[in-house]
Amino acid sequence: MINIFMKTLKDYLIENKKTFGFKIKVAGELPENFQEDLKTALTKYQVCSFDKISSGVVESSVDFPELSNKEITIYDIVVEYPVTAPELINIVKESTGLAEECFRVRGSSEPMEYETKLTDDAELGKIKHKDYFGDDFNKGFLRDLEKAVKERKKEGEGIQEYTIPKAKEDKSGILSPVGSK
Numbered sequence: 304m305i306n307i308f309m310k311t312l313k314d315y316l317i318e319n320k321k322t323f324g325f326k327i328k329v330a331g332e333l334p335e336n337f338q339e340d341l342k343t344a345l346t347k348y349q350v351c352s353f354d355k356i357s358s359g360v361v362e363s364s365v366d367f368p369e370l371s372n373k374e375i376t377i378y379d380i381v382v383e384y385p386v387t388a389p390e391l392i393n394i395v396k397e398s399t400g401l402a403e404e405c406f407r408v409r410g411s412s413e414p415m416e417y418e419t420k421l422t423d424d425a426e427l428g429k430i431k432h433k434d435y436f437g438d439d440f441n442k443g444f445l446r447d448l449e450k451a452v453k454e455r456k457k458e459g460e461g462i463q464e465y466t467i468p469k470a471k472e473d474k475s476g477i478l479s480p481v482g483s484k
Contacts, residue, residue: 318381321383322351322381322383322387323381323383323386323410324379324380324381324410324411324412325379325381325382325386325388325391325406325408325409325410325411326356326378326379326380326408326409326410326411326413327341327377327380327382327391327395327406327407327408328366328367328377328406328407328412329374329375329376329377329378329401329405329406330366330367330370330374330375330405330406331370331371331373331374331405332469333376334399334400336392337373337399337401338355338378340354340358340398340399341353341394341398341399343398344394344395344397344398345380345382345394347349347384348382348383348384348386349379349382349383349384350380350381350382350383351382352377352379352380352381352382353379353381354378354380355377355378356375356378356379356429356463357376357377358374358376358377359374359375360372360374360375361373361374361375364424365409366407368374369404379411380460381411388389388409388410390406390469390479392406392408395408410466423429433473436454
């Protein structure tokens with residue numbers, strides 16, 4: 304008798320279908336038929352979605368530090384067949400003719416922009432370096448360590464300290480505390 308609750312292999316394959324997402328950033332003017340050429344080149348990877356997320360002039364970008372005040376277009380691409388970012392870079396170069404300096408490919412889980420907090424001058428002014436560095440900080444740190452050691456000794460009074468047993472001597476030589484040679 305066939306169990307109607309058993310799943311077939313096809314059901315398992317459908318449930319476990321994975322997709323792979325990427326974002327492609329293009330700086331500067333797009334070549335003619337860029338989107339169509341790229342879509343055609345990606346057909347072998349079974350494209351689920353190919354969306355233009357945004358387009359606009361960006362003052363400066365982490366991805367394109369050498370370019371400023373350029374138009375940046377971002378595409379969100381999802382494919383069913385496994386592909387890596389370096390493979391996509393080659394596909395974009397070959398199918399659209401763009402130079403590698405003009406675009407970036409990132410996995411959808413990778414961050415698009417990075418924030419640098421240490422270069423913010425307003426935050427740097429708030430940090431008091433003497434609280435974290437220097438002789439005064441080191442002396443205070445050592446004082447705190449000494450206090451902690453004294454407190455632990457007071458708490459541990461009456462507790463017998465563990466000592467390593469001395470090695471036993473045998474006619475054949477010295478044995479280890481465990482009894483082996």
